[in-house]
Amino acid sequence: MSVGKVLIVGGGFTGLTAAIALAKKGIVSTLIERAPAWARVGHGLTIQGNALRVFRELGVVDEVLAKGFPEERGVTLVFADGRVMTHLDTPRTGGPDLPPTIGALRPDIHEILLRRAESLGVEIRLGTQLDSFENHDGFATATLSDGTTESWDLIIVAEGIKSQTRPKLGITEDRAPSGLGIWRAVTERRPDMLGAIAFPDGTGGPGGAFKVGYTPVSDTQCYVFVLCDPVRPANGLSDWQEVRRLMADFHGEFDFLRETIDESTFLNFQEIEWIFVEGPWHTGRVLALGEAVHAVPPLIAQGAAQCVEDSLLLAEYLTAEGELEEQLTAFHARRVPRVKGVVDASLQLAHWEQHPGSPDADPGRVMAEALVALVPEP
Numbered sequence: 208m209s210v211g212k213v214l215i216v217g218g219g220f221t222g223l224t225a226a227i228a229l230a231k232k233g234i235v236s237t238l239i240e241r242a243p244a245w246a247r248v249g250h251g252l253t254i255q256g257n258a259l260r261v262f263r264e265l266g267v268v269d270e271v272l273a274k275g276f277p278e279e280r281g282v283t284l285v286f287a288d289g290r291v292m293t294h295l296d297t298p299r300t301g302g303p304d305l306p307p308t309i310g311a312l313r314p315d316i317h318e319i320l321l322r323r324a325e326s327l328g329v330e331i332r333l334g335t336q337l338d339s340f341e342n343h344d345g346f347a348t349a350t351l352s353d354g355t356t357e358s359w360d361l362i363i364v365a366e367g368i369k370s371q372t373r374p375k376l377g378i379t380e381d382r383a384p385s386g387l388g389i390w391r392a393v394t395e396r397r398p399d400m401l402g403a404i405a406f407p408d409g410t411g412g413p414g415g416a417f418k419v420g421y422t423p424v425s426d427t428q429c430y431v432f433v434l435c436d437p438v439r440p441a442n443g444l445s446d447w448q449e450v451r452r453l454m455a456d457f458h459g460e461f462d463f464l465r466e467t468i469d470e471s472t473f474l475n476f477q478e479i480e481w482i483f484v485e486g487p488w489h490t491g492r493v494l495a496l497g498e499a500v501h502a503v504p505p506l507i508a509q510g511a512a513q514c515v516e517d518s519l520l521l522a523e524y525l526t527a528e529g530e531l532e533e534q535l536t537a538f539h540a541r542r543v544p545r546v547k548g549v550v551d552a553s554l555q556l557a558h559w560e561q562h563p564g565s566p567d568a569d570p571g572r573v574m575a576e577a578l579v580a581l582v583p584e585p
C-alpha cells in the first residue's frame with residue numbers, strides 16, 4: 208500500500224465518502240472540518256443511481272434508500288400553466304437493481320455517512336482547518352488551525368468549490384459564474400405530487416424564473432428549486448415573498464407549492480458557480496478531490512454523484528500496486544473524461560436556460576446522453 212496515514216480536509220460528501228472508502232480498504236484516516244458543528248438542517252438533494260451504486264459499495268445504501276423517496280417514474284416536464292409537456296425516463300445509472308434517482312434531505316445523507324465513518328474508526332476533528340501544507344521527500348506536513356503540524360503520507364483536500372488550498376497546489380483554474388442563481392426551499396407536498404419541472408411560457412409575466420421544479424424527499428415533503436438571475440434584486444421583498452414572486456407564472460401543482468412557502472419555510476438563495484480542473488489534481492502528496500476540482504450547475508443533478516465516485520475510485524487506486532505518484536496520475540486520467548462529460552452537458556444546459564430561443568437547444572437529448580454515458584461503472 209502506498210499510504211498508511213491520510214489526512215482528509217473537509218467533511219462534506221467528498222471527504223466523508225473518501226474516509227469511508229479508505230477505511231473499508233484498511234486505511235483509517237483523520238478528517239478535519241472547519242465548521243464547529245454539523246448543520247442539522249438543509250436542502251433537498253437528488254441522488255442519481257450512480258451515487259447509490261457508490262453508497263452500496265460503502266455499505267450505506269439501505270439506510271440512504273430508507274431516508275429517501277425513490278423516483279422510479281422519471282421526470283415529468285410541464286408547461287407553465289401546469290399541462291404535461293412530456294415525460295422523460297431517467298437512465299438507471301446505478302444499474303437495474305437500484306432506483307434511477309431518489310430525493311432526500313442533505314442532512315439525513317450526511318448523518319448516515321458521518322455515522323458510517325465514525326463506526327469505521329475515522330477520527331473526526333470539528334472546528335479545525337488546514338492552514339498550510341508542505342511537500343517533503345516521502346511525506347507531507349499539514350499545519351492546522353489548532354497550531355499543530357503533523358506528517359502525513361497523503362493529504363486529501365476535499366474543501367469544496369471555494370477551496371483556498373486549491374491554488375497552493377499549482378492549480379490555476381478558479382470558480383466562475385454560471386449566469387444562474389437558485390432558490391431552494393423544503394416544503395409540503397400532497398401524496399399525488401410526484402415531482403415535475405416547469406418551463407416559463409415566454410410571455411414575460413410577473414415572475415421571471417428560468418425554470419421551477421420540485422422533487423419529493425418523503426411521503427409529505429419535497430424540495431422546490433427556482434432557477435433565476437444570479438443577482439437577488441433589491442425589491443424590498445422578504446425571501447419567501449421573492450420566491451413566491453418568481454413562481455408567480457407557474458400553475459397547476461406549483462400553485463399549491465407557492466402557497467406553502469411562507470416566513471417559516473427553510474429557504475436559501477445562491478449564485479451558481481462552476482469549476483473544472485482538467486490538469487493534475489495533485490502535487491506531491493497533496494490531492495484535491497470532489498468539488499474542489501469539479502463543480503457544475505445542478506442541471507442534471509450529478510454534482511455529488513461525481514464527488515462520491517471520485518472517493519470510491521481513489522481508494523481503489525491507492526490500494527493497488529505501485530507508487531503514489533503513478534497511482535494519483537492514473538486515477539486522474541481515469542476520472543477526467545467522465546467528469547468532463549458531466550461538466551460539458553451541465554454548462555450547455557445552463558447556457559440554454561439563459562438563451563431559451565437558441566435554435567440548437569435540445570436539453571432533453573443532452574441530459575439523456577449525459578446520463579446514459581454514466582451507466583457503465585466509473
Ligand SMILES: Cc1cc2nc3c(=O)[nH]c(=O)nc-3n(C[C@H](O)[C@H](O)[C@H](O)COP(=O)(O)OP(=O)(O)OC[C@H]3O[C@@H](n4cnc5c(N)ncnc54)[C@H](O)[C@@H]3O)c2cc1C
Nearest residue numbers: 217219220221241253336337366367497498505510511512
Ligand atoms: C444549488 C445546488 C444544488 C445541488 N443539487 C445537487 C443534486 O441535486 N444532486 C447532486 O448530486 N449534487 C447536487 N449539487 C452538488 C453537491 O451539492 C456537491 O457536489 C457536493 O455537496 C460537494 O461536496 P464536497 O464535499 O466536495 O464539498 P462541500 O460540500 O462544499 O464540503 C467541503 C467541506 O470542506 C470544509 N472546508 C473547506 N475548507 C476547509 C479547510 N481549509 N479546512 C477544513 N475544512 C474545510 C467546508 O466547511 C465544507 O464542510 C448541488 C449543488 C448546488 C450548489
